[in-house]
Amino acid sequence: MKLNVAAAPHLRSKDSVRAVMVDVLIALIPSVIVSTWVFGLRALWIMLYTMILAEVMELFIMKVLRKQKNFKPDGSASVTGLLLAMNLSLAVNWWQILIGTFAAIVLGKHVYGGLGKNVFNPALIGRVFMLISFPVAMTTWYRPFYYKFDTITTATPLAILKEKGIDSLSNWSDYTISLKSLFVGTVPGSIGEVSALALLIGFIYLVVRGRIKIWIPVTYISTVFVIASIFYLVDPTKYASPLFHLLAGGLMLGALFMATDMVTSPMTVKGQIIFGLGLGLITMVIRLFGGYPEGVSFSILIMNALVPLIDIYAKPRIFGTTRGGK
Amino acid sequence: MALLSFKGGVHPPEKKELAEHKEIKVLPLPEKVYIYTTNHIGAPAKILVEPGQKVKTGQKIGEANGFISANIHSSVTGEVVEIIKMTNAASGSKNDVIVIQRTGDDEWDFIPNHGDYSKKSPKEIIEIVKEAGIVGLGGAMFPSHVKMSIPEGKKADYLIINAAECEPYITIDHRMMLEKSKEIVKGIKIIMHATGVNKAYIGIESNKPDAIEKMKEAVSGEPIEVKVLKTKYPQGAEKQLIYAITKKEVPSGGLPLDVGAIVFNVSTIYAIYEAVEKGKPLVERGITLTGEGVKNPGNFIYRIGTLAKDLLDYVGLVEEEKIDRILYGGPMMGIPLPNIELPTFKGNNALTVMTKDVAPDKELFPCIRCSKCVQVCPINLMPYLLKMQVEKREYDKALEYGLMDCIECGSCSYACPAGIELVKSFKTGKKVARALKGRAKK
Numbered sequence: 001m002k003l004n005v006a007a008a009p010h011l012r013s014k015d016s017v018r019a020v021m022v023d024v025l026i027a028l029i030p031s032v033i034v035s036t037w038v039f040g041l042r043a044l045w046i047m048l049y050t051m052i053l054a055e056v057m058e059l060f061i062m063k064v065l066r067k068q069k070n071f072k073p074d075g076s077a078s079v080t081g082l083l084l085a086m087n088l089s090l091a092v093n094w095w096q097i098l099i100g101t102f103a104a105i106v107l108g109k110h111v112y113g114g115l116g117k118n119v120f121n122p123a124l125i126g127r128v129f130m131l132i133s134f135p136v137a138m139t140t141w142y143r144p145f146y147y148k149f150d151t152i153t154t155a156t157p158l159a160i161l162k163e164k165g166i167d168s169l170s171n172w173s174d175y176t177i178s179l180k181s182l183f184v185g186t187v188p189g190s191i192g193e194v195s196a197l198a199l200l201i202g203f204i205y206l207v208v209r210g211r212i213k214i215w216i217p218v219t220y221i222s223t224v225f226v227i228a229s230i231f232y233l234v235d236p237t238k239y240a241s242p243l244f245h246l247l248a249g250g251l252m253l254g255a256l257f258m259a260t261d262m263v264t265s266p267m268t269v270k271g272q273i274i275f276g277l278g279l280g281l282i283t284m285v286i287r288l289f290g291g292y293p294e295g296v297s298f299s300i301l302i303m304n305a306l307v308p309l310i311d312i313y314a315k316p317r318i319f320g321t322t323r324g325g326k
Numbered sequence: 327m328a329l330l331s332f333k334g335g336v337h338p339p340e341k342k343e344l345a346e347h348k349e350i351k352v353l354p355l356p357e358k359v360y361i362y363t364t365n366h367i368g369a370p371a372k373i374l375v376e377p378g379q380k381v382k383t384g385q386k387i388g389e390a391n392g393f394i395s396a397n398i399h400s401s402v403t404g405e406v407v408e409i410i411k412m413t414n415a416a417s418g419s420k421n422d423v424i425v426i427q428r429t430g431d432d433e434w435d436f437i438p439n440h441g442d443y444s445k446k447s448p449k450e451i452i453e454i455v456k457e458a459g460i461v462g463l464g465g466a467m468f469p470s471h472v473k474m475s476i477p478e479g480k481k482a483d484y485l486i487i488n489a490a491e492c493e494p495y496i497t498i499d500h501r502m503m504l505e506k507s508k509e510i511v512k513g514i515k516i517i518m519h520a521t522g523v524n525k526a527y528i529g530i531e532s533n534k535p536d537a538i539e540k541m542k543e544a545v546s547g548e549p550i551e552v553k554v555l556k557t558k559y560p561q562g563a564e565k566q567l568i569y570a571i572t573k574k575e576v577p578s579g580g581l582p583l584d585v586g587a588i589v590f591n592v593s594t595i596y597a598i599y600e601a602v603e604k605g606k607p608l609v610e611r612g613i614t615l616t617g618e619g620v621k622n623p624g625n626f627i628y629r630i631g632t633l634a635k636d637l638l639d640y641v642g643l644v645e646e647e648k649i650d651r652i653l654y655g656g657p658m659m660g661i662p663l664p665n666i667e668l669p670t671f672k673g674n675n676a677l678t679v680m681t682k683d684v685a686p687d688k689e690l691f692p693c694i695r696c697s698k699c700v701q702v703c704p705i706n707l708m709p710y711l712l713k714m715q716v717e718k719r720e721y722d723k724a725l726e727y728g729l730m731d732c733i734e735c736g737s738c739s740y741a742c743p744a745g746i747e748l749v750k751s752f753k754t755g756k757k758v759a760r761a762l763k764g765r766a767k768k
Contacts, residue, residue: 003650003651003665005662005663007749007750008653008662008734009658009736010651010680012740013336013338013516016688016689016745017743017744020696039660114692115692116691116744117692163721188459197736261694263694263695265695267697267708267710268700268708292399311708315708317706318706318728319565320580321728
């Protein structure tokens with residue numbers, strides 16, 4: 001009898017990295033549906049196109065360049081592709097997306113050594129690369145249900161706030177900016193960021209499946225809420241309400257799906273809380289004082305860089321030791 | 327009532343149904359036994375017999391050799407045929423083995439002075455336990471008489487009985503509690519008497535309601551309490567068990583006694599009862615022979631030193647092609663056997679025969695820092711980071727990050743979606759770190 005003497009444990013969970021990625025994709029389905037409803041088929045095509053591009057590029061890198069003959073797609077490229085697409089404006093064209101996806105998969109992921117080794121969120125590397133390279137296309141926003149109307153482009157709620165001041169929000173003639181429309185997603189913005197509702201449904205799915213570093217979105221969103229509340233209480237005629245800040249722009253998409261990227265976020269609960277606090281702080285500094293209307297992408301990339309440090313300083317107290325050693 | 331537990335841990339499939347309803351059977355006497363001189367942690371026993379010598383069942387054939395060591399006894403009546411070297415699956419090193427051919431039925435050699443414990447001094451009881459060669463039968467094989475001798479200046483406040491049996495498949499302690507509850511309670515009282523402890527807790531996982539019921543009945547009127555634990559692996563790990571019951575943490579690098587606890591496993595307690603009351607040295611114990619690869623799984627009493635093959639012959643195996651591995655112990659911490667011509671030792675509480683469809687190879691992925699390993703570690707380590715440190719041979723760092731605190735429970739490897747063998751690298755890392763430390767001292 002030939003016996004296997006592999007190391008213990010001899011039972012392993014059925015879980016796999018591929019299953020993790022599939023769960024993230026499933027969690028994004030509600031957002032894909034809302035985006036398609038609000039922005040039409042063009043949004044759906046962009047999402048599919050980016051996912052396919054990302055997978056093809058990854059396959060080529062793994063099989064041809066890195067000679068991993070047995071490589072089987074693990075779904076991580078699709079997740080990066082879909083998240084990148086959700087962070088794009090509808091106005092980008094096919095070759096801009098091609099370049100953006102290249103930036104995400106190659107510069108964001110494979111230059112570091114591939115899955116699990118990257119420091120920054122690859123989708124955000126792709127997005128920021130496109131924001132710098134194609135600023136006009138990346139900040140041209142389609143109005144919701146544009147396919148039913150003559151006029152197509154408009155400004156996002158955060159851009160209106162930044163450029164025209166808080167008064168313009170309440171009497172913006174082009175379309176309604178109410179908390180309800182922000183929650184459901186019938187406002188202009190990046191393809192996948194507009195509907196807080198759809199994103200929250202996906203988030204709940206990930207929580208139920210135990211797939212998310214839950215402290216990151218909790219502290220991130222709370223920090224934004226607290227800082228926005230302070231400013232709103234000081235001068236409500238100048239600053240937008242905390243709920244507006246939660247629902248407008250990419251905060252929900254960023255907090256629930258980008259900042260929680262497993263590879264580029266801290267592993268301990270303590271670390272995740274520090275990470276979330278930092279994200280909230282940087283986002284609000286950019287939103288309130290920065291030159292960009294929106295600070296989510298930059299805050300995540302900045303905090304990504306700090307993760308190795310956070311992980312070391314936020315190490316949990318080992319069982320049987322007192323804080324600070326034995 | 328909330329179930330007692332600890333932080334972290336995993337929920338592997340329990341698989342207890344294979345053997346939990348099978349009454350304990352006494353296996354027929356083996357024809358030949360192979361008894362290691364290291365049937366315990368510590369120094370090998372000094373051999374007292376030579377080839378050709380006739381021995382009785384229970385006759386001392388090896389003597390404790392040093393402070394942490396234990397006696398060994400012949401588990402059959404027969405003749406010593408030879409003394410050979412054999413690989414000890416538990417330690418991986420070669421040890422002396424006394425081979426005894428059985429010549430007839432049991433002729434017992436009992437321990438002198440045994441009998442009613444209440445008439446004996448603690449010292450006399452500990453002497454009987456030492457004489458009987460009793461070691462921790464939960465698997466650790468630490469000599470029981472050493473554990474019972476409370477060092478001067480220390481005090482044991484309570485006795486904890488480890489009846490969690492959190493390893494999947496294994497059911498022998500469960501059956502012992504159902505079938506030998508009175509004897510176990512007597513064993514507990516013996517240990518309390520010998521150690522001066524006046525409070526005992528029996529920790530049982532919630533998945534054994536019949537054993538909880540039975541033990542509650544058996545302890546009524548005694549200063550012994552049954553504590554119901556959450557069914558979670560590794561609930562039976564010593565530090566986790568003590569924490570679940572007392573909410574005290576055994577200090578890093580310390581012993582249960584540092585928080586006033588002494589811990590004994592159910593089977594060990596039964597062995598102590600048999601030694602003190604009946605004068606029987608530790609020559610037999612209970613075992614669960616189980617797994618999908620076993621035709622008739624069940625619980626048995628067997629003689630120590632029986633070959634694994636002889637035990638498995640009794641319960642029958644499925645077709646050879648279906649068998650993947652055979653373990654001393656359960657699937658989470660069990661030791662894989664290189665072949666079945668190996669003798670059993672005092673710590674064997676189970677032989678688990680796993681089939682290929684149960685223990686499939688896991689597809690390997692890179693670590694995606696999902697933090698599952700951090701979440702499940704009952705010691706609060708960061709397994710992914712430790713593995714990187716061990717791989718980079720940064721042992722100083724790994725020690726600082728708690729490498730030596732790892733209890734090797736395997737929860738991290740079990741949970742890892744990338745299929746990374748975390749514990750395996752910690753075991754190697756610990757060995758290297760220990761060796762380096764030894765070298766530094768010289």
